[in-house]
Each structure stands twice: as structure tokens, then as C-alpha cells.
Amino acid sequence: MAIVAEILLADETLPLVGVADSIPSGELSISNAVGLEDGKLLLTVSVNADSRGAFERELGAQPQITDAAEIGQTADGWFYKIVVDNAPDLIASHDPEEFEGVAMDATVTSDGIREQKVFSDYEAFSALRDRCAVNDIPLELLNIASDPENPGERDQFGLTDRQYRAMSVALSAGYYDSPRRCSTAELADKLDVSAAAASDLLRRAEKQLISSTVGPDQFRNALAQ
Numbered sequence: 009m010a011i012v013a014e015i016l017l018a019d020e021t022l023p024l025v026g027v028a029d030s031i032p033s034g035e036l037s038i039s040n041a042v043g044l045e046d047g048k049l050l051l052t053v054s055v056n057a058d059s060r061g062a063f064e065r066e067l068g069a070q071p072q073i074t075d076a077a078e079i080g081q082t083a084d085g086w087f088y089k090i091v092v093d094n095a096p097d098l099i100a101s102h103d104p105e106e107f108e109g110v111a112m113d114a115t116v117t118s119d120g121i122r123e124q125k126v127f128s129d130y131e132a133f134s135a136l137r138d139r140c141a142v143n144d145i146p147l148e149l150l151n152i153a154s155d156p157e158n159p160g161e162r163d164q165f166g167l168t169d170r171q172y173r174a175m176s177v178a179l180s181a182g183y184y185d186s187p188r189r190c191s192t193a194e195l196a197d198k199l200d201v202s203a204a205a206a207s208d209l210l211r212r213a214e215k216q217l218i219s220s221t222v223g224p225d226q227f228r229n230a231l232a233q
Contacts, residue, residue: 011127011144013114014151018120023072023092024195029065029118031059037084038114038121047096048074053116054085063088090169097143110183122150137180149180171213174199178210187231 019025028036033056040052053062067076067090075091109125109132116122127133133152140147167175177198182189190198196206 011130011133012124012153013127013149014107014122014124015131015136016120016122016148016150018099018146018148020114020118020120022098022145022232023051023095024053024070024090024116024121025118027063027066027073028116031055031062033059034117035114036063038116039087041102041111041114043099044091046100047094049092049095049099050077051090051092051185052087052088054082054087056085057081060086097145101139101143101145103139109133120146147180149176152179153175167213167216171209171216174206174209175213177216178199185208 011173024036028034034090037054038051039054040050042050044050046188063086067073070090072094073090074093077089079087079089081087109126109127111123113124113130125133127136133211137147137149149198174195178190181195181198183195193203194206195210196203199206199209201209
């Protein structure tokens with residue numbers, strides 16, 4: 009089953025993060041990204057009219073940006089083509105030949121690059137997360153849903169918000185990996201709760217997931233088909 013994941017590449021050194029932090033809107037939209045030779049990245053970005061002047065001034069102040077050209081204005085704002093140097097890690101982690109994720113949306117903010125992608129399954133998402141780890145790019149899972157047609161409506165399977173967040177953080181941190189990359193104590197620190205509370209949250213959430221997916225009701229529904 010395809011899934012939609014909203015992720016944050018939380019690294020202030022990533023391309024254009026400094027630019028986004030210096031303009032009034034605080035964000036840039038990325039509509040296309042192409043890896044070039046020698047670790048360069050060609051980006052098509054848009055900025056709203058109120059931030060255009062500050063954006064153009066900032067382009068010349070960023071040493072990573074080696075080339076920039078205005079494309080034109082649409083209802084969504086002003087579009088530019090930008091060439092960014094020294095982005096080999098980002099290119100390597102997002103090589104389209106290496107994973108099945110398809111970008112739906114990408115936004116650069118002062119926190120990093122926020123992306124919404126469709127993956128064929130969890131394994132495809134996991135491959136992206138692992139490549140980001142190899143290339144020292146911190147990836148945070150913000151949301152995940154099983155309906156690509158309605159990515160804003162997350163599928164919680166009856167989980168409470170606290171249980172959902174605990175499982176999301178655990179999944180993103182590698183708690184469920186083999187071997188495990190995050191201990192219960194480390195997870196508890198991320199959730200700002202005690203280790204016992206973190207363990208209880210996960211236990212209750214796991215029980216609810218099992219009940220929702222392979223419980224008696226689902227078994228009866230399968231027999232009825």
C-alpha cells in the first residue's frame with residue numbers, strides 16, 4: 009500500500025535555508041530539483057511578491073549559490089532557476105534512481121527542508137531515511153498517512169494523538185529497526201516523558217494497531233469477502 013510521508017530535513021546548512029531565514033515570508037517553495045555534475049543542484053523555486061526584493065538581495069550574499077535567473081511571475085509568486093554548489097550529500101540521499109519516493113511538495117524554511125512524498129511502501133521510505141543517515145542529513149518524520157488522495161488526513165487506526173506521536177517518533181528514530189538504533193531511554197528523552205511512560209505509550213499503541221489491523225473484526229470482514 010502506498011504511503012504519504014511528511015518529513016523535515018532538519019539541517020540549517022542545507023541549500024537555501026539561509027535564504028529562507030532572511031526573507032519576510034520565511035519560506036521558499038521548490039517545484040523542481042535536478043542533480044548536476046560536481047555536486048551542484050539545479051532548483052526551481054518560487055517566492056511571494058512581498059519577499060522578492062529581499063530574496064534577490066540574499067542571492068548575492070550566499071556563497072553556495074553560483075547562478076540564478078528569473079523565470080517570471082505567476083499567481084503563485086515569482087519563479088527562479090538557481091544553481092547551488094556543495095550539495096553532494098543532499099543529491100546522494102535523494103537520488104531518484106535509488107528510491108521510489110515521488111515528491112508532492114517541498115518547502116525551505118529556517119528549520120530545513122520540509123518535504124511531502126509518496127512512497128510505494130514503508131520499505132521505500134525506510135531506504136530514504138537510511139540514505140539520509142549515511143549522508144549525515146537528519147530526517148524527522150512529521151506525519152504519515154496511507155491515503156495518497158488525502159495526505160492531510162492521517163490514518164491513526166484508533167490511536168490517540170500521544171500514542172500516534174510516540175510511534176511516529178520511535179519509527180523515525182529507528183526504535184523499530186533491527187538492530188535497534190534508539191533505546192527506550194533515548195526515545196523517552198525525545199518525547200519528554202519517563203522511560204516507563206514511553207514504554208507504556210508504545211505498548212498501548214501497538215496493542216491498538218494489532219487490534220485494528222488483525223483483530224476479530226478484521227478477521228470477520230475478511231471471511232465475509
